[in-house]
Amino acid sequence: MKMNIFSMSLEKKLPALILVSALILASCSTQRKIDRIQKKSIAALLSLADDKDYSDLPPVGTEPHRDTLKVEAPDGNEVIIMRAVRDENGEMVANDVITASYVVARFRNVAERHGKVDLRFLVTVPASLQDSKWQLRFKPRMYVLGDTLELDPVIITGKEYRRAQLRGYQQYERFLQSIVSDTSRFIRLKELEIFLKRNLPKVYELKTDTTFYSDERFASIYGVTEQEAVEHYTNQFVVNANRKKLARKDKMFAKYVKVPIVKDGLRLDTVLTDINGDFIYEYTQTINTQPKLKKAEIAMSGQIFEEDRQLYRIPVENPLTFYISSLSSFVKDEEKYLTQVIERSVTANSSYWIEFESGKSDVLPELGENAGEISRIKKNIGELLSNKDFDLDSITVSASCSPEGSYEFNRRLSSKRSASVSEFFGKYIKHYRDSVKRDKSFTFNLDDSYSAKEEEVINLRFIPHSIPENWERLEAIVKNDSHLSDIQKSEIAEVMLIDDPDSREQRLKEKNSYSYLREMVYPQLRTVRFDFFLHRKGMVKDTVHTTVLDSAYMRGVEAIKDRDYKTAVTLLRPYHDFNTAIAYCSLDYNQSALEILLELKKDADVNYMLAILYSRLGDESKAVGHYMEACKQNSSYVHRGNLDPEISSLMNKYELNVIEETLNNNLNY
Incomplete structure (x- = not known):
């Protein structure tokens, strides 16, 4: 008999024991996973996004199209350029290999255009950091000119975590629905109707009468006000309970919705339905350039949350550094005189x-x-x-x-x-x-005399x-x-x-x-x-004719340096010189800049700017030709080309660095 009682008691407690055991196992599993992450120092990876665009590559299985270009050299001869690399014998051969999309470097040169800079980077979250019950919160920070700016967070939410959030909202919604908004539901209508029928039959007869009676007139006729009658048959216990619910709205929201779903001020809030590999998000932050702004750094911190508990703080990696180049660096500090x-x-x-x-x-x-x-x-x-x-x-x-x-x-x-x-x-x-x-008119001498x-x-x-x-x-x-x-x-x-x-x-x-x-x-x-x-x-x-420094021109030059391009164009427009072309080019007034540069002597600076303009205008043949000529005139432009997207795209497409190296070697023989 005792065994039967014990068995019955155990059967009743078994579901609770199973639930407790499951919670303990889940907790142990979570802790083991956190320990493993901490031991291996697993963190989200900040990396540079690949600048190359492969959207125009041919379909798989088709013959690849080699990038070729016919360029007219300065001596009038035609040069055929294709994307190429050196083979083991030092010969240049065509190359159609697609490079990997991960960029390991921690810094990049980015170009300022129209007073803005796009900082592009990848946030890579390893699969080992992901869990259905977790929410990962990443906060990128940008460091510029000694200031720290908080960027919009990236939130990665597990399926079970979001389900728990929604369940909390549903519970809170049920609580809100339990709050009575119609005050007539507090009145014991049946009892009030019986009272009126027995004691005030004339009033009872008025229940279907829509004629308006003021409270004073009602009281003068029946000796009791309408308000007093209603209050007498109002269920005050229910009213008080309803008031308490209204007062507890905020507290109940905090109880049911432990982690609200945030929609504003986020760059990304995605829910992972399945964990099937690393999660990669490309983050682009556009900033306005300022005077003296030469670089920006991006770092990122992160946390792992389960419900409202922080389980782990993800270590911060070394920041990415973006070196900002600008066409304003081409400005010439020459003085003009009037x-x-x-x-x-x-x-x-x-x-x-x-x-x-x-x-x-x-x-x-x-x-x-x-x-x-x-x-x-x-x-x-x-x-x-x-x-x-x-x-x-x-x-x-x-x-x-x-x-x-x-x-x-x-x-x-x-x-x-x-x-x-x-x-x-x-x-x-x-x-x-x-x-x-x-x-x-008097000058005193050393002997105390004076002369006039x-x-x-x-x-x-x-x-x-x-x-x-x-x-x-x-x-x-x-x-x-x-x-x-x-x-x-x-x-x-x-x-x-x-x-x-x-x-x-x-x-x-x-x-x-x-x-x-x-x-x-x-x-x-x-x-x-x-x-x-x-x-x-x-x-x-x-x-008398004399020369004075042209202050308007010098203010225009300073405006370019300060990246105030509209002011620069206004001040420099009458001069029609190289600095005017720089101001036009900075505002994307490409045709106006081109007209000026075509009239100037074709030195290295002019050829390089022409290469940028022709690249913008889609004339790649002329762009490459002027770039190659600029590199011959000034070898520093071989490396400068990496800083300007108009040139770097051509360098990547036609392997121009390798070609320039070959041409320079040929010139030395």
């Missing part, structure tokens, strides 16, 4: 507001703001007199009056004022020169000039005055058409704007203008 015509005579002018007493012409420093204006004039004259490059020849003083008063009176008054100003500042200049002469030296003093002329009534300035001020209406401006403009100045002034007095003009505008017309006439010291000829 021919500049220097005039012996120059002029400078300034306007000042010197106030005069009404109808008077004397310069009074104490009147109004005259002290400040006179100080400004003296400072300006002093700076011109002490200038090391120019001598002051003459000063024209033009005094103007407002239209107030007769024209003849204003003519005489303006003439007197210009003469008065000329006399006033003529005295200042004489005093200034006398003081400078005293300071400079005479300096030639240019006779400075003041030329008085008068403007009786400054109507031109009046018209300009009125046009830009915001206090005058458009109608008033139109009326003043009509008055300005009158020829006689006195009649013009009389007509202005009749306008409602006259008081404003007299008080606010007329004072601005009583000005004194100084025109300073100078000549360059030591210069005899009226004009």
Whole structure:
């Protein structure tokens, strides 16, 4: 009997024991696999993607097509080029062997085009790192100019891992469905209906009546509000339970969905349905180039997760290095100069507001703001007199009056004022020169004696000039005055058409704007203008031609170096030279660049750029011809060709490095 009881108990516990045993075995299996990965230092491999494109290879079983090209050499002879290698005897033979697609090198030269660079690399995940219950999370990092940038992660998810994720979402969805959103489901409707039928039959009769009754009217009729009746028959226990569920939404999401499925900010999230070998993903990161950016490094870290537990941190391998080349390296630092015509005579002018007493012409420093204006004039004259490059020849003083008063009176008054100003500042200049002469004309000797030296003093002329009534300035001020209406401006403009100045002034007095003009505008017309006439010291000829550095051209060259190609094209377009062609080529304006280069002397730099352009335009024959000629003129272009995709594609297709080596050897014999 005891045996039967024990057997029955064991039968009940057997499923649980089997489950526990399976979990223990699975855990041990997972740990053994992790230990094996750690012992062998297995990691995801970062490698360079193969740049070669084999999409145009013939189908298997057909006769392979050898890449051949007919090139016209500089001497006029035709050269036939095919993809070839040396045999054991040193002879060149055709080669149609497809090379492996893995690139072992840890660095690559990449070309910047249009201000951008594509960094292509492979993320290879060995089969030994993969497991149906795991999720592999890889985080590439890019190192540029001392900064570290996090790139979009690559997520590789096992089938069972994703199934567990989806199961968690399903459980959470069932939880959400258990939350009641229709509040009428909380009311014990049957009991409420019985209550109404027994106690409030009139209310019960209204259950099919759609007429609206306010809560106040309902209470006045039946002594109880509708809300009170509903609350009485509401199942508060269910309501409270539902509220608790609502409050636990976030907690239940975390319970059921331990690892949410992330969709944003990922480069790849793939689910492996079967593990049948290494997983390879080609990752392309496009970056904008910056000044001084010459290289970028890519490294990658990774983790293995089972559910929300990190099982293992995948070791970081040495980074891949991308050396960035640019067409800006071809820019020539040559200076350009402009021919500049220097005039012996120059002029400078300034306007000042010197106030005069009404109808008077004397310069009074104490009147109004005259002290400040006179100080400004003296400072300006002093700076011109002490200038090391120019001598002051003459000063024209033009005094103007407002239209107030007769024209003849204003003519005489303006003439007197210009003469008065000329006399006033003529005295200042004489005093200034006398003081400078005293300071400079004595030289002390070693024996405490001194000697005097005479300096030639240019006779400075003041030329008085008068403007009786400054109507031109009046018209300009009125046009830009915001206090005058458009109608008033139109009326003043009509008055300005009158020829006689006195009649013009009389007509202005009749306008409602006259008081404003007299008080606010007329004072601005009583000005004194100084025109300073100078000549360059030591210069005899009226004009001298000289050269100055062309700053616009040099800014264009710097713009290419800074990879600001649009600015470079704008600045260099008028020059039509090699640097202009570089700017055009950098923006893919290939025809414009070609037109310039074809007109230039065919040195190594020009031939190489022509090779790039013809390669872009699809003329491989001319591209190869110009490239070979560039290599003959400058052997460094043999290696430079690897940096530019337009040339490297031709080098790979026609084995141009080997051919160049052969041609160079032949030239040495």
